[in-house]
Amino acid sequence: MSSGNRTIEVELFTTGLDAAGRPQRTPLVTNDGGSQLTIAAPEAMEPELSADHMLINIGPQHPATHGVLRLVLELDGETVVRCIPHIGYLHCGFEKIGEYRQYNQIIPWTDREDYLNSIGNNVAFALGAERLFGIDVTERCTVLRVIASELSRIISHLVWLGTTCIDIGAFTPFLWAFQERENVYNLLEGWVGARLTTSATRVGGMAADIPAGWMDGLRHFIRTFPHTIDEIDRMLTRNAIWVGRTVGIGVMTPDEAINWGLSGPMLRASGVAYDVRKDFPYLDYETYDFDVPVGTNGDVYDRFLVRMEELRQSVRILQQAADKLPEGPLNVDDARVILPPKSKATSEMESMIHHFKQVMEGPRPPAGESYVAVESPKGEKGYYMVSDGTSKPVRWRIRPPSFVNLAAIPKMVEGHLLSDVIAINASIDIVMGEIDR
Amino acid sequence: MGLAARPDGRTVSYEPQSSEGWVATRLDFLVNWGRANSLWPMPFGTACCAIEFMATAASRFDLARFGMERMSFSPRQADVLICAGRVPFKLAPIIRRIWQQMPQPKWCISMGACASSGGMFDNYAVVQGIDTIIPVDVYVPGCPPRPEGLIYGIRMLQEKVLNERRMDNRLRDEINPDPASQLYIPPSVIDELGEPFGNSVHQTRQAP
Amino acid sequence: MTEKFDVVRAGSAVPDSAPPVSPRNVQHRGGEPNATARAIVERFPGAVSRTEVVWGETTIFISPESVLEVMQWLHDDPAQRYDFLSDVTAVEYRDLDQPIEVVWHLRSLPFRRFLRVKAQLPKRPALEIASVWSIWKSADWMERECYDMFGIRFIGHPDLRRILMWEQYKEGFPLRKDFPLRGRFSRSEQLRQALAQNPEAKYSMEELTIADAFEDLPDDMRRRINSGARTGE
Numbered sequence: 065m066s067s068g069n070r071t072i073e074v075e076l077f078t079t080g081l082d083a084a085g086r087p088q089r090t091p092l093v094t095n096d097g098g099s100q101l102t103i104a105a106p107e108a109m110e111p112e113l114s115a116d117h118m119l120i121n122i123g124p125q126h127p128a129t130h131g132v133l134r135l136v137l138e139l140d141g142e143t144v145v146r147c148i149p150h151i152g153y154l155h156c157g158f159e160k161i162g163e164y165r166q167y168n169q170i171i172p173w174t175d176r177e178d179y180l181n182s183i184g185n186n187v188a189f190a191l192g193a194e195r196l197f198g199i200d201v202t203e204r205c206t207v208l209r210v211i212a213s214e215l216s217r218i219i220s221h222l223v224w225l226g227t228t229c230i231d232i233g234a235f236t237p238f239l240w241a242f243q244e245r246e247n248v249y250n251l252l253e254g255w256v257g258a259r260l261t262t263s264a265t266r267v268g269g270m271a272a273d274i275p276a277g278w279m280d281g282l283r284h285f286i287r288t289f290p291h292t293i294d295e296i297d298r299m300l301t302r303n304a305i306w307v308g309r310t311v312g313i314g315v316m317t318p319d320e321a322i323n324w325g326l327s328g329p330m331l332r333a334s335g336v337a338y339d340v341r342k343d344f345p346y347l348d349y350e351t352y353d354f355d356v357p358v359g360t361n362g363d364v365y366d367r368f369l370v371r372m373e374e375l376r377q378s379v380r381i382l383q384q385a386a387d388k389l390p391e392g393p394l395n396v397d398d399a400r401v402i403l404p405p406k407s408k409a410t411s412e413m414e415s416m417i418h419h420f421k422q423v424m425e426g427p428r429p430p431a432g433e434s435y436v437a438v439e440s441p442k443g444e445k446g447y448y449m450v451s452d453g454t455s456k457p458v459r460w461r462i463r464p465p466s467f468v469n470l471a472a473i474p475k476m477v478e479g480h481l482l483s484d485v486i487a488i489n490a491s492i493d494i495v496m497g498e499i500d501r
Numbered sequence: 502m503g504l505a506a507r508p509d510g511r512t513v514s515y516e517p518q519s520s521e522g523w524v525a526t527r528l529d530f531l532v533n534w535g536r537a538n539s540l541w542p543m544p545f546g547t548a549c550c551a552i553e554f555m556a557t558a559a560s561r562f563d564l565a566r567f568g569m570e571r572m573s574f575s576p577r578q579a580d581v582l583i584c585a586g587r588v589p590f591k592l593a594p595i596i597r598r599i600w601q602q603m604p605q606p607k608w609c610i611s612m613g614a615c616a617s618s619g620g621m622f623d624n625y626a627v628v629q630g631i632d633t634i635i636p637v638d639v640y641v642p643g644c645p646p647r648p649e650g651l652i653y654g655i656r657m658l659q660e661k662v663l664n665e666r667r668m669d670n671r672l673r674d675e676i677n678p679d680p681a682s683q684l685y686i687p688p689s690v691i692d693e694l695g696e697p698f699g700n701s702v703h704q705t706r707q708a709p
Numbered sequence: 710m711t712e713k714f715d716v717v718r719a720g721s722a723v724p725d726s727a728p729p730v731s732p733r734n735v736q737h738r739g740g741e742p743n744a745t746a747r748a749i750v751e752r753f754p755g756a757v758s759r760t761e762v763v764w765g766e767t768t769i770f771i772s773p774e775s776v777l778e779v780m781q782w783l784h785d786d787p788a789q790r791y792d793f794l795s796d797v798t799a800v801e802y803r804d805l806d807q808p809i810e811v812v813w814h815l816r817s818l819p820f821r822r823f824l825r826v827k828a829q830l831p832k833r834p835a836l837e838i839a840s841v842w843s844i845w846k847s848a849d850w851m852e853r854e855c856y857d858m859f860g861i862r863f864i865g866h867p868d869l870r871r872i873l874m875w876e877q878y879k880e881g882f883p884l885r886k887d888f889p890l891r892g893r894f895s896r897s898e899q900l901r902q903a904l905a906q907n908p909e910a911k912y913s914m915e916e917l918t919i920a921d922a923f924e925d926l927p928d929d930m931r932r933r934i935n936s937g938a939r940t941g942e
Contacts, residue, residue, distance in 0.1 A: 131548075155591060159858070173621070198735065198736075198764070200733055200734065227555075323845055335714035343720060345730060346731050346732075361714070448814070591873075593900060629896060
């Protein structure tokens with residue numbers, strides 16, 4: 065199994081064809097002679113229309129803002145001169161609440177913070193807390209967490225795909241994407257009992273092992289899901305409207321992307337091959353054979369291609385994880401964090417006291433701090449926890465990838481048309497729950 | 502056209518054999534029947550519940566079966582405000598503004614624990630239940646509610662609509678809060694505060 | 710026709726090194742510090758107060774006055790190249806005598822390094838520290854959030870105003886330890902204030918100057934806009 069840092073560049077298609085009939089990137093405006101022609105706007109059209117700048121407000125309640133984002137746009141005609149985003153309409157004080165909760169009690173909050181990636185957040189938080197306790201989880205738990213993370217990447221990208229399609233004017237892929245999401249929900253429901261807010265992990269292990277027969281369901285999903293990707297791919301990737309709305313829109317160069325702190329598919333679409341799973345691995349991701357798709361144009365279309373390819377790579381990882389899932393204990397054998405078995409807790413005095421102290425006081429990590437980042441579907445998701453030796457963290461900081469990605473929107477929309485703002489905003493894959501926390 | 506209310510007053514029967522073209526029913530019933538089966542929802546989705554709301558509207562649960570597939574993202578063309586997700590204080594004036602923009606008759610479903618009661622967010626930032634701002638007809642519990650739960654809530658709302666009486670003015674009268682109470686804000690102030698600044702064509706300035 | 714970029718690869722400065730692996734058996738304290746730690750002590754002997762390694766992550770404590778200088782060096786020096794600013798945040802301890810710490814998490818993509826830099830701010834009425842916005846644009850919103858939640862002013866930030874709470878929010882800085890979990894005011898007072906957010910809260914001062922509505926604003930607001938004052942302060 066390869067453990068190198070491989071990177072593949074995504075092959076890009078558009079509706080344009082070259083002489084040999086192969087797809088190529090072409091602007092949509094061509095003349096009948098075959099060579100490309102750019103139509104310049106007539107001089108006379110410009111002046112008096114652009115006299116006044118207009119202020120237009122999008123949101124906080126707007127179908128295309130993916131939540132309660134608010135954008136104030138200064139327009140010159142239909143061109144965006146300046147964009148001022150306003151956030152905070154969903155600020156719910158997660159980080160403050162974290163200071164009043166024990167480590168295991170924080171896990172339900174991680175579900176609701178980036179709610180498209182609930183189970184992935186559970187995994188990330190558990191990894192961070194385990195670093196504070198100095199715990200390495202068991203082999204079986206590691207593989208199950210990889211399965212959880214990749215399933216959650218798939219459902220998150222599917223929501224992105226569906227809602228972006230609606231924004232740009234296609235409704236059918238939304239239905240297909242949500243049909244597949246229901247399949248994943250069925251799997252998650254069979255595992256942890258909840259569809260969306262899973263709370264699947266605990267410090268030192270998982271809340272539950274997978275039930276009997278669950279792996280067959282996963283294998284069935286692995287077999288059938290690529291067909292859906294192919295269908296959506298056929299429908300969108302060479303679609304003239306899709307390409308026309310996305311190519312060349314919202315370009316970020318690699319240097320800009322790094323400097324603005326973009327991460328995840330946003331960064332990789334700009335041609336920076338940085339993936340936390342490859343470069344700062346966790347959960348033994350280095351033992352899986354998968355590729356990191358990288359775009360080379362940095363526009364909305366490349367972000368779409370990168371995410372589509374990530375869906376396929378996630379299926380690859382799921383396949384390998386399903387093949388290598390070992391038998392063995394699920395939770396670590398560490399009395400500091402793991403509850404005694406129920407039969408003992410109700411029959412033995414020591415176990416009962418231990419159980420009581422675990423639940424009422426909570427596990428206490430030594431004083432210290434940890435910053436654990438994982439590759440969430442949106443980018444580098446970090447949990448920074450500071451402990452002072454008590455059972456509740458002094459500080460629980462979430463490094464939200466879409467918060468940082470969204471901060472670059474004024475840069476990306478400048479000079480584009482108003483309708484492109486919607487496409488660019490959709491391409492960032494924002495989740496307001498994570499941005500505002 | 503042979504449309505008749507059954508004696509129980511709750512269903513309409515249709516007999517194609519009859520060609521006399523008459524309808525006999527209570528006016529209340531006919532109006533409510535029409536309203537209940539073509540509710541246009543205004544999805545005010547803020548957080549996790551909005552994802553379950555989308556799942557309800559998507560293929561498997563198919564909200565169209567209840568006459569609700571026409572999402573109205575503009576409050577002025579909506580009948581039901583479905584508040585899906587938590588509402589922080591910063592959003593409070595916005596949800597009230599949306600409610601005021603909706604025309605009568607209007608209903609409100611509070612979806613999920615956070616919208617109904619603040620849920621697990623008992624802290625400085627979150628409104629402890631949207632019923633402190635706007636009237637709520639149906640509360641759907643759950644965090645988030647499953648699509649079946651939301652559909653059950655919608656069926657309950659339809660039931661409620663079917664049982665309304667046209668003559669009962671109290672239902673649709675909007676009563677201002679007691680002027681002596683702290684929550685009272687005079688209408689002129691509400692207009693002034695609630696009026697959006699930027700959607701007007703007058704919001705211009707000279708180009709540099 | 711869009712321009713194609715060359716692919717930038719993480720780890721490009723150390724092409725021969727072994728591929729990174731997931732950390733295992735990490736020690737609580739001690740362990741090999743990041744290679745940057747020694748270099749920074751040599752370069753800025755006066756600025757660095759101490760270096761520690763906790764759970765395998767290197768933390769460098771620097772003095773608040775030297776932040777901009779050190780950060781600029783970390784970003785520009787060819788042997789460091791910390792080009793990716795992961796996070797800017799602050800920590801206040803439960804022990805109220807301890808200073809507030811401002812924390813930067815840096816990544817060097819070419820070297821695949823991770824570094825935590827901290828500056829300790831003694832608790833004074835004015836918490837001030839230099840902004841790193843001029844080095845990393847990603848600091849923009851993270852510093853604003855830090856200001857919003859802790860009240861730390863980042864000197865040199867172009868647009869330091871509240872980001873998550875509304876601009877007239879009167880209760881203070883929520884993540885400070887002296888701020889109660891449920892806020893300072895009663896629920897009804899919180900709701901009343903929230904519902905009475907005025908038009909200023911809906912548009913920032915900067916935006917209002919674009920609008921024609923400027924002429925219609927109350928006198929005192931116009932005066933404050935003209936004098937460059939910000940809302941909510």
